[in-house]
Amino acid sequence: MSATEIPEPQVWLDERGRPCPLPVIAMAKAAKSAHGSPVIAVLADDPGARYDIPAWCRMIGATYLGEISVPDDKGGSAYVVQISESAQTDASKSIG
Amino acid sequence: MGESVRAAWSAAAGLAWSDPARLHHPGRTASLVLDQARASLQASLALADADIFFTASTASALTAIFERLPHRVVVTGAVETQITLDTAALQASTVHVLPVTGTGAVDLSTLDPSWQPQLAVLQVANAEVGTVQPVEDLSRQLAGVPMVCDATACLGRIVLPKSWSVLFASARDFGGPAGVTIVAARKSLGWSAPSASERGWLGGFPDIPAVAAAAIAAESLPAAWQAEASRAHQAIADLRQRISDRIPDVDLVGDPEHRLPHVLTFSALYCPGEALVSELDRAGIFVASGSACTADTRRPSHVLAAMGALTGGNLRISLPLGFDSQDVDRLAELLVDTIAKVRADVGY
Missing domain, CATH: 3.40.640.10 (Type I PLP-dependent aspartate aminotransferase-like (Major domain))
Structure with missing residues (x-):
């Protein structure tokens, strides 16, 4: 999917400067508290996030939409995820 | 040696x-x-x-x-x-x-x-x-x-x-x-x-x-090394099953059947690999990790990345030749407790 097809995120999480697994944990907590099927973007600069956000989506049943450009000049990357109802249930179960 | x-x-x-x-x-x-x-x-x-x-x-x-x-x-x-x-x-x-x-x-x-x-x-x-x-x-x-x-x-x-x-x-x-x-x-x-x-x-x-x-x-390799290999293969299969049954949110990595008999690799969500390695080290169990935080390059393993596997919270367990199956039981219990503790410590 090219960046132009990725919908505008409704939620932004800024996890830059925080090492893995903190960006993934932030994503899981946002998914748990979300209503509906929101599109969430996480900003991260840990080198593991590029692989671990898509892996988290696969494991939890969310959809990884891809990377978009970072909206400011503070560096890092922006990873966009579409949360589904089932992913919310899974995330809630595991977060407990 | x-x-x-x-x-x-x-x-x-x-x-x-x-x-x-x-x-x-x-x-x-x-x-x-x-x-x-x-x-x-x-x-x-x-x-x-x-x-x-x-x-x-x-x-x-x-x-x-x-x-x-x-x-x-x-x-x-x-x-x-x-x-x-x-x-x-x-x-x-x-x-x-x-x-x-x-x-x-x-x-x-x-x-x-x-x-x-x-x-x-x-x-x-x-x-x-x-x-x-x-x-x-x-x-x-x-x-x-x-x-x-x-x-x-x-x-x-x-x-x-x-x-x-x-x-x-x-x-x-x-x-x-x-x-x-x-x-x-x-x-x-x-x-x-x-x-x-x-x-x-x-x-x-x-x-x-x-x-x-x-x-x-x-x-000194045992003449019956193939018997030892099937013992290891079974022990790792059991360990895979126990991890899958008892630890939530784990990515078991690699082919479950066509694999080295003595190697098990998995990644646990919401865990820093560094903390897992240190906790297990304290318990006398020495494991490797492909997570970025455990590498001197600070980059995650290119193997895990190429596979699309979770790179964080990664552990590679290798059974030595002549391993004691009681040690594998102890390891299984320790993994359950250690991963729960590390997840709690990181605020999950």
Whole structure:
């Protein structure tokens, strides 16, 4: 999917400067508290996030939409995820 | 390393200290010790149809192998060791890197006959995640192309494929010194030149006492190693099942069946790999990790990344030869507790 097809995120999480697994944990907590099927973007600069956000989506049943450009000049990357109802249930179960 | 291996190392250090190319008595003694060790390793590792050489590292083995084989166009896999990928990139004009499937096996459907490779380099199994590679299939598809096989972590653990031209592995894999890399080249390549001054070695003469110790380590491999391998295969299968049953949000990595018998790799969501390694270390269990925070490069494992596996919270567990199954039970319990504790500590 090219960046132009990725919908505008409704939620932004800024996890830059925080090492893995903190960006993934932030994503899981946002998914748990979300209503509906929101599109969430996480900003991260840990080198593991590029692989671990898509892996988290696969494991939890969310959809990884891809990377978009970072909206400011503070560096890092922006990873966009579409949360589904089932992913919310899974995330809630595991977060407990 | 076992006591007999260290004793052999020490004894050979006193006996075979000289340059084996010299014609004086100490030189001839060193040469004799080297020849005996080579013959012993050839027999123990069932490498009768190959000439055996020794180098100090995988890097020097690869450089020596590339020097002796045409390598303008090379085919290799995405989950080879970094040193293999680096050597290929440095030495070849064109490197075709085959991607891997989710289990970490190279995807042969991506092979293109128009590449016309001169050399293929493929591991027998991935040492990090255990997945066995389709060496025979690749060899069939590239008939006539010399195949270099990285047998790291495989000797004495799985039956080797037959279609390699050159095979290399570290003696550390079977309880020998880490500074001995064994290079086996098919006799048909004609690498051995008994009359030359570099008789039987690649890139300078080897560390003979360490090679003698490696020979003793190979001799000490249990005759029934295949029975030991199936015991390990079952123990890892049980451990996989217990982790899957008792620890939520875990990515079990690698092929569950076609794998090294003694290796288990998994990643746990919401866990820093560094903390897992430290906690287990405190409990006397020494494990590896492919997570970025455990690497001196601060980059996650390229193997996990190529597979699309979770790279955070990663652990690689390897059962030693002759492992105690009670230790595996203890490890299973410890993993449940440790992962729960580490998740709590990180605020999950």
